[in-house]
Amino acid sequence: xxxxxxxxxxxxxxxxxxxxxxxxxxxxxxxxxxxxxxxxxxxxxxxxxxxxxxxxxxxxxxxxxxxxxxxxxxxxxxxxxxxxxxxxxxxxxxxxxxxxxxxxxxxxxxxxxxxxxxxxxxxxxxxxxxxxxxxxxxxxxxxxxxxxxxxxxxxxxxxxxxxxxxxxxxxxxxxxxxxxxxxxxxxxxxxxxxxxxxxxxxxxxxxxxxxxxxxxxxxxxxxxxxxxxxxxxxxxxxxxxxxxxxxxxxxxxxxxxxxxxxxxxxxxxxxxxxxxxxxxxxxxxxxxxxxxxxxxxxxxxxxxxxx
Numbered sequence: 265x266x267x268x269x270x271x272x273x274x275x276x277x278x279x280x281x282x283x284x285x286x287x288x289x290x291x292x293x294x295x296x297x298x299x300x301x302x303x304x305x306x307x308x309x310x311x312x313x314x315x316x317x318x319x320x321x322x323x324x325x326x327x328x329x330x331x332x333x334x335x336x337x338x339x340x341x342x343x344x345x346x347x348x349x350x351x352x353x354x355x356x357x358x359x360x361x362x363x364x365x366x367x368x369x370x371x372x373x374x375x376x377x378x379x380x381x382x383x384x385x386x387x388x389x390x391x392x393x394x395x396x397x398x399x400x401x402x403x404x405x406x407x408x409x410x411x412x413x414x415x416x417x418x419x420x421x422x423x424x425x426x427x428x429x430x431x432x433x434x435x436x437x438x439x440x441x442x443x444x445x446x447x448x449x450x451x452x453x454x455x456x457x458x459x460x461x462x463x464x465x466x467x468x469x470x471x472x473x474x475x476x477x478x479x480x481x482x483x484x485x486x487x488x489x490x491x492x493x494x495x496x497x498x499x500x501x502x503x504x505x506x507x508x509x510x511x512x513x514x515x516x517x518x519x520x521x522x523x524x525x526x527x528x529x530x531x532x533x534x535x536x537x538x539x540x541x542x543x544x545x546x547x548x549x550x551x552x553x554x555x556x557x558x559x560x561x562x563x564x565x566x567x568x569x570x571x
Contacts, residue, residue: 267292267431273566275428276436279489279512280443280538280559293424297417304416308409309392312399321373323408328369335361342369343411345419372411376404425489433487435569436510437474440541442565445553450477476508478550483507508544 267275271288278285307326315322327333327341335358339345342365349364350356380386380403390401390409401409434453441451452475475482486506509522509529522529528547530540538559545552555561 267427272431272435275432276439276566277559277562279432279436279532280439280562282533282535282537285489285512289424289428293417293421296420296424300416300420301413304409304413305392306394308401309394309397309399312392312401312405313397323405324366324369327412328365338362338365340416340419341412342366343372343408343415344368345415369408372408373404376407380404429487429489432489434474435566436487437485438569439562439565440538442569443538443555443559443561444541444545446476446545446550450550451475452477452482476545476548476550478548483548485510487511507548 271292275285275288278288308323311322311326315325323341328338330338333341336346339349339361344365346356346361349361353360353364386403388403388406390406392399392401437451440446454473454475474485474487476485477483484506485508488509488511506527509527510532511518511529512532514522514529514531519529519531528544530544531537534540539554542552542554
């Protein structure tokens with residue numbers, strides 16, 4: 265799952281303005297999930313229609329045992345994801361995943377049969393119709409489809425939030441440096457193996473580190489879009505020898521921990537939070553200029569970086 269340039273620009277702007285950037289990701293999740301759901305229902309409808317007169321488990325044959333499907337899709341259709349299988353079996357090899365998918369599907373079907381027997385009089389049906397083709401899923405089939413979609417949405421959601429942090433970190437740091445007129449000699453962008461990269465190479469690349477520099481000294485910068493319910497993410501600042509830590513939200517405990525470890529921090533959601541970047545630069549003795557017109561230059565800066 266990836267963010268477009270326009271989405272990254274929008275998130276960077278909203279972070280610096282201290283506004284609710286999460287709506288961008290929520291919209292992305294909703295859009296991707298709805299597109300997947302429509303396509304999935306089309307495939308379900310076709311499979312059910314083609315097997316309506318055959319006494320087989322049409323769902324299992326088409327969505328679990330189908331060798332044309334990717335391993336990840338087979339797992340999702342059975343109500344699993346690869347991470348769950350890897351944690352349970354210690355491996356994510358294709359053979360193990362397929363076996364786990366078939367086993368989980370069989371157990372799910374057995375569970376549903378038991379629950380339905382207990383719920384006397386309950387009936388659930390999903391009706392699918394397109395271009396004159398009409399199929400009806402019974403309660404078992406409907407619940408299996410709903411379960412598969414629930415797992416898919418969870419996977420999309422997890423991937424989106426993970427992508428957000430990795431995609432936005434470098435554009436955010438570059439935008440701050442440009443806003444505060446930091447000389448290019450005073451920051452560096454590296455891949456994990458230590459290779460330095462230029463702006464053009466990295467703006468939308470992931471898995472890189474951003475450093476502020478003063479002479480021969482390099483200070484590792486970390487960006488975490490943690491949110492209110494994920495304060496433990498600040499622990500990453502200590503694990504990676506971080507000197508500058510930037511987050512959308514920080515708890516009082518986070519701030520005390522960072523202060524005690526000598527980590528310079530910025531909370532973007534605070535009033536004019538981005539201006540604390542000046543304090544960080546001053547502490548590191550890096551020349552800079554405070555933006556005299558606030559964030560009015562942000563559009564120009566972001567557009568220049570994304571050319």
